[in-house]
Amino acid sequence: RIYEEGRGRIPERPHLFETDVEIYLVSGSCKSPVESFWNGNDTIFILQKARCNEESDSMEESKLDDALYSSELLPKESSAPVALSVRRAKQLISLYTMAQNPHVTHLEISDLVALPPLWIRCDGSDPEHTSWLGAEPLKAGSKITGINFYLVTCDGPTADKTYFANLEELKMAHKMRHHSSVVMTKGFAQYELIRAAAIEDTMAESESNIYVDITWNSVEKILETPPLTSAATLNITLELGDPRSPVFQLYRELQFLLVLAEGLKTGVTEWPEPLVSEPAVGLVQEFLTDLKKLDGYCLSGNKNETEKIKCDTAAVDSSLKSIFSERGDLDFAEQLWCKMRSVGSYQELVECFTLIIKSLEHGEIQPWIHQGSSSLLSKLIQQSYHGKMEVVSLSGITPIQMLLEIGLDKMKKDYVSFFIGQELATLTYLDYFIATSVDLQEQVHRVQKLHHMLEIMVNCTVFLQFKHENLFPLTQICMKYYKENPLNEKHVFQLPIRPALLKKFYQNDHPAIWKVDISSGHGPKEVKTTWQVSTNPPVEHMTSNNAGLFSDSTVNGSSEERMYFITVAQCSQVHFT
Secondary structure (H helix, E strand, O other): OHHHHHHHOOOOOOEEEOOOEEEEEEOOOOOOOOOOOOOOOOOEEEEEEOOOOOOOOOOOHHHHHHHHHHHHHOOOOOOOOOOEOHHHHHHHHHHHHHHHOOOOHHHOOOOOOOOOOEEEEEOOOOOOOEEEEEEEEEEEOOEEEEEEEEEEEEEEEEOOHHHOOOHHHHHHHHHHHHOOOOOEEEEEEEEEEEEOOOOOOOOOOOOOEEEEEEEEEOOOOOOOOOOOOOEEEEEEEOOOOOOOOOOHHHHHHHHHHHHHHHHHHHOOOOOOOOOOOOOHHHHHHHHHHHHHHOOOEOOOEOHHHHOOOOOOOOOOOHHHHOOOOOOOOEOHHHHHHHHHOOOOOHHHHHHHHHHHHHHHHOOOOEOOOOOOOOOHHHHHHHHHOOOOOOOOOOOOOHHHHHHHHHHHHHHHHHHHHHHHHOOOOOHHHHHHHHOOOOOHHHHHHHHHHHHHHHHHHHHHHHHHOOOHHHHHHHHHHHHHHHHHOOOOOOOOEEEEEOHHHOHHHHOOOOOOEEEEEEEEOOHHHOEEEEEEEEOOOOOOOOOHHHOOOOOOOOEOOEOOOOOEEEEEEEEEEEEOO
């Protein structure tokens, strides 16, 4: 029934079976919790222990208050899924198998339908520490001919390599179990190249990570380093806002832009702490006075000269300066943006623009601006060239919009200068990201995308020493994604890459995941044994009290060795006769 209902739309909530089991129907397009042990991409059933409602609806009000107070003092209950006992899981596997066996006639199933594969979370309470049991119908056309059974066990964590398997013994055990004379091996290793640690003085941990997945054939020994002939994919997830980022100052500039955009949308502006102690009005007045000394003409400026904001992070790597340098062609409006980023109130913003407009009206300055700007301030400057300016009421959202517009213009040019300067994109390819035909909110959203892509390129250049040959295809991948999708800092960008380019970063490191697949047979008759070690628990329902026998073990009293969870996945086929 669940399967039939899910054909139209996958149900969001689980179904309850016999009061103790939750049944989820998981779409093949979703991330599968068993993808490490099963390479199918079909819709699957996930079974786990049902969550019991521990609070009674009839609890007295005083008791409820006490319970609420107590809950505030205790840590939040884990939202991790709960596993069933191995015994219960075996019962459910048996029921599923009988329902799929065309020879079990007493169930009186008139129209036998091949159900999606079934996977059951297990609590590891048996001697083998079983963490998953699975079953998958074998089909010949529309006819069900048998069942593939899967058994996944997990132990650890341990740093003691005497618990690690021997490859030849694994291969021999596979041959004996499946009566095979020939087996094939395939290796997989994942190395974390850059892993963001928790930022000091915060509870949150960044999800930023750059890691490489490597696959190869003909594995020779357990934990071997992948050969240079392997296939490799670089995976990049980058969250913005890390103070250690080489372009963190540009990120802060973007954050001020977002504050203005939010104020324009809601009518309420939460002004951030100024980046400098000197008021923006004073900086603007000083800037205008300097212009008047130049007979009102504005020379192009470099941000380093016009802005006295000092970076509060560590010195930027010299390799970064060669790829991301401050533009030296800032026009009048862009230099104003650099001064007015220290605005701390709406009143101060109005005062700044009042000074600017008066100077333009009186002809005291004739500043230079870039062509192509559609901002209100740029229009006023162009009008001032002819001695006639429209009257602008500095009230309501107008001042915020004026500052947002010049900030958008400036930051767009910053990103365009980087991508074109590094020959990573053409102006035509960047058109989508800098278009003015969409509203201001959408323009800000697209600038955020540009910044995310910039951070990715800078990180790969500084930390992985990428050259143009790798940065260019990575840029194309990022831009293609962001032309079709909204900003997503959790998205994993993937770049096929030669292992030789990254070998120096991982050759002396321990892998985060290492596994070998031993297989025999072909097509539907293929059977596989997987042996894997991983630094993280391989199953999300694994908890510290059932993590296996080795959780306290070390080697020679040392904890320097990397701790690994050991996982073994086996399958067996049963054919209906």
